[in-house]
Each structure stands twice: as C-alpha cells, then as structure tokens.
Amino acid sequence: MSESEIRAPPPQKMVHTLSLNSNGSSETDSNEIREDEEITIDQADAWGFGGKASSQVPQNTVKMPVDRDSETYNMNHRRRGYALIFNHKNFDPRLGLKTRNGTDADRDNLRITLRQLDFDVKVYNDVPFKEIERVLEELANDDHSDADCVLVAVLSHGEMGILYACDQPYKPDRLWSHFNAEKCPSLAGKPKLFFVQACQGDQLDMGVKMVHNTETDAKSMSYKIPSHADFLIAYSTIPGFYSWRNTTAGSWFCQALCHVLQRHGNTHDLLSNMTRVARKVAFDFQSNTPGDYVMHEKKQIPCITSMLTRDIIFQRKL
Numbered sequence: 001m002s003e004s005e006i007r008a009p010p011p012q013k014m015v016h017t018l019s020l021n022s023n024g025s026s027e028t029d030s031n032e033i034r035e036d037e038e039i040t041i042d043q044a045d046a047w048g049f050g051g052k053a054s055s056q057v058p059q060n061t062v063k064m065p066v067d068r069d070s071e072t073y074n075m076n077h078r079r080r081g082y083a084l085i086f087n088h089k090n091f092d093p094r095l096g097l098k099t100r101n102g103t104d105a106d107r108d109n110l111r112i113t114l115r116q117l118d119f120d121v122k123v124y125n126d127v128p129f130k131e132i133e134r135v136l137e138e139l140a141n142d143d144h145s146d147a148d149c150v151l152v153a154v155l156s157h158g159e160m161g162i163l164y165a166c167d168q169p170y171k172p173d174r175l176w177s178h179f180n181a182e183k184c185p186s187l188a189g190k191p192k193l194f195f196v197q198a199c200q201g202d203q204l205d206m207g208v209k210m211v212h213n214t215e216t217d218a219k220s221m222s223y224k225i226p227s228h229a230d231f232l233i234a235y236s237t238i239p240g241f242y243s244w245r246n247t248t249a250g251s252w253f254c255q256a257l258c259h260v261l262q263r264h265g266n267t268h269d270l271l272s273n274m275t276r277v278a279r280k281v282a283f284d285f286q287s288n289t290p291g292d293y294v295m296h297e298k299k300q301i302p303c304i305t306s307m308l309t310r311d312i313i314f315q316r317k318l
Contacts, residue, residue, distance in 0.1 A: 032244050032287045032295075033101075065189045072269075072311045073191055073230075074148065080317060081147035082139060083119035085110055088156035090126050092167045103155050105250035106197060110153055113258040117265050118317045119151060129165035133174065140178035142186075149191035149312070150179065155254070158198030160240055172196065172233075180227040187230075191312050193270075194233045197251050200303075201240035207286070207299035231307040234274060236281075238303040244287060253302055256280040261314075269311035274304045 066074040087107040091097040107123060114121045124135065136152070144150065152175055154163060162169040175196075181188035236253035237243040245251040260276045268276075278301060287298040 032246055032289065066310070070310060072313060075313060075315055077148045078146040079120065079148070080118035080314070081120070081144065081149045081151065082142075083114045083121045083151040084135065084139065084153070085114075085121065085123045086127065086132060086152070086154045086156070086165075087123060087125050088154075088164060088166055090166065091157070091164065095164065095167075097157050097164060100155070100157065100245065101247040102245050102250045103197075105248065106155050106245075106254035109250060109254060109258045113261050113265075114151065116262060117314045126166045128167040129170050132165055132170075136175065136178050140184045144184070144186040144190070147187075147190070149193060150187060151193040151195070152176075153195040153197070155197045155251070158196070158200060158243075160201045163196065163198055176231060176233070179231075181229070182227050190230060191270075191308065192231045193312075194231070195257065196234070197236045197243065197245075197253050199241075199243045200235060200237055201242070203241045204295070205241055205299040205301065207297070226307075229307055229309055231305075232270065232274075232312075233305045234277075235303040235305075237300050241300070242298075244285070244298070244300050252281050252285040252300055253277070256284070265314045266316050267313070269313050271304070271306060271308065271311070274302075278302045278304065 065077075066072075085107055087103055089100045089103045091099075107125075111121050111123060124131070127135075139150065154175065157164045159169075161171065163172050163175075164170075176192060176194055178184065179187055179192045234257075236251060243251065243253065246255075249255060256277045259280065260273050264273050264276065282299065282301050285300065287295055289295045
C-alpha cells in the first residue's frame with residue numbers, strides 16, 4: 001500500500017479550531033490523507049501492557065492522593081501537571097515515510113487547548129527515539145507530588161503495534177511503561193493520559209448508512225492499587241485501520257478532541273468527553289476524494305482504552 005496524498009491549496013492562515021457549517025457538522029474537503037505508509041515490520045502488541053509478571057512483591061508505600069471511595073480524582077493540587085506533545089512531521093529519508101502535512105495544526109491546536117486546561121505544555125518537534133526516551137524518563141523521575149496528573153500526546157505515522165519517531169519505529173508501550181505506580185510513585189493513584197494520532201493498519205472503514213425506522217421509533221484507611229491502574233490511552237483509530245488527516249486543518253481526531261475539550265473540559269468528566277470526541281469523529285467527518293473511488297467517503301472511529309478508577313474533571317485552577 002502507499003499513501004495517496006492530495007495536496008492542500010496554497011498556504012493560508014492556519015485554523016486552530018474545528019470549523020462547523022450551518023447545521024453543526026464539521027467540514028472536510030479533498031485534503032484528507034491517511035496516516036499510513038508502506039512498511040514491512042512484524043506486528044506487535046498494540047496495547048503494550050504485556051510482559052512477564054514480576055516474582056517480587058512490591059513493598060512501595062505512597063501517600064493516598066484521594067480518599068479510597070472518592071468518585072473523582074483529586075484535581076486540586078497546586079499544578080495541573082505536565083503535558084508533552086511529540087509532533088512528527090518530517091522523517092529520516094531511509095524510512096520512506098512521507099511528510100505529515102497538517103500535523104502542525106494539530107500541535108498548535110493541542111497546545112492552546114491544553115494550556116486552557118491549565119497544563120504546563122512542552123512541545124517536541126521531529127525528535128529521534130532516544131530523545132523521546134530521555135524526555136519520558138526525566139518526566140517519570142520528576143516529583144509530581146503537587147500535580148494532578150500527566151499527559152502525553154504523540155502525532156506521527158504508525159502501523160499495527162508500532163509508532164514512528166523521526167528516525168525509527170518503536171512500540172507504543174515505551175511511552176507509558178515509565179509511569180506505572182512502582183516506577184513513578186508520585187503519580188500513583190493519579191491519572192496518566194496518553195493520546196496517539198497515528199494509523200494502526202491499512203484497513204479502510206466503509207461505513208454503514210443508517211435510516212430512521214418508523215416502525216419501532218424508539219472503605220478503609222489504606223488500600224493497595226494495581227501498578228497499571230489510572231491510565232487512559234486514546235488512539236485516533238481502532239487497531240488495523242487508517243487514521244485520516246487534513247493537510248491544512250489537521251487530523252480528524254485532534255480537531256474533534258480540541259473542539260470538545262475547549263467546550264466541556266472544565267465541566268464534564270474526561271471519559272464522557274471522549275465519547276463526545278468519538279461521536280464527532282464518527283458522524284461529522286468523511287473523506288472527500290471523488291477522484292479516488294477507493295479512498296472516497298470513508299469513515300473513522302477512535303479507540304479509547306481506560307484503566308481509570310475515577311472520573312476526571314479539569315476544574316479551573318484559581
């Protein structure tokens with residue numbers, strides 16, 4: 001397979017928010033391209049929490065950040081926490097990966113949105129894998145005692161079970177393996193949030209036309225937590241499928257994510273908002289490439305994997 005990219009019109013002012021038409025639907029045009037490339041790499045575990053169980057019994061004891069039976073995470077620490085954005089537009093020519101036009105719109109849109117939610121945002125453009133590892137290890141070794149959570153967003157090419165740095169592929173679990181409760185105790189019991197905008201395969205979602213059916217018209221003082229609790233991993237698409245990106249407005253997923261979080265991030269819990277994001281991607285976007293029948297009128301649905309144990313609401317910091 002190879003990516004059939006339709007170039008964007010001449011450069012114009014960057015749009016950082018989701019554009020809606022008169023009936024509330026977002027507009028797409030022939031600038032939609034797939035987040036895929038032709039590669040040959042063994043498929044790996046797409047979720048990455050596998051591995052051999054440790055025979056040692058962890059002895060770590062950390063301070064509870066919230067009462068055991070609380071319905072919501074404690075989001076009243078002094079800081080919201082760090083949000084890292086790894087934005088990949090250009091790649092080593094030896095990888096044979098095309099330039100990801102439109103990703104800078106995603107980067108800027110996410111930076112604005114996450115700052116509005118009180119995150120301390122750091123952006124890394126076209127960094128090699130060793131730099132990604134260094135940054136994540138440094139973040140995991142920080143003291144997060146005064147922070148609510150941590151967030152990492154990756155914008156790149158991908159395939160089933162792999163993502164790309166600018167110089168090499170890597171397994172997605174390398175992003176979050178540093179942050180389990182044993183390795184990063186100051187984030188134990190706190191949300192660890194990961195957002196991945198990338199392809200997960202070469203399959204296309206044809207979609208199914210829906211029609212209205214007129215016939216039916218229808219407690220304790222201390223407790224132990226799992227080391228891998230309190231993670232949320234949101235992929236732009238489901239395993240095995242393409243992810244779409246507009247070469248001017250950015251990816252469907254990031255457009256929808258920023259649109260929802262800017263409007264409901266401070267008032268609704270994150271999982272409810274991710275359902276809104278999935279609905280917006282599913283219903284408001286469709287590829288428009290009439291010159292290429294194979295790629296025309298295709299759909300997409302995000303995939304959210306949650307190990308959260310409470311609701312997350314990004315109340316505004318005073």
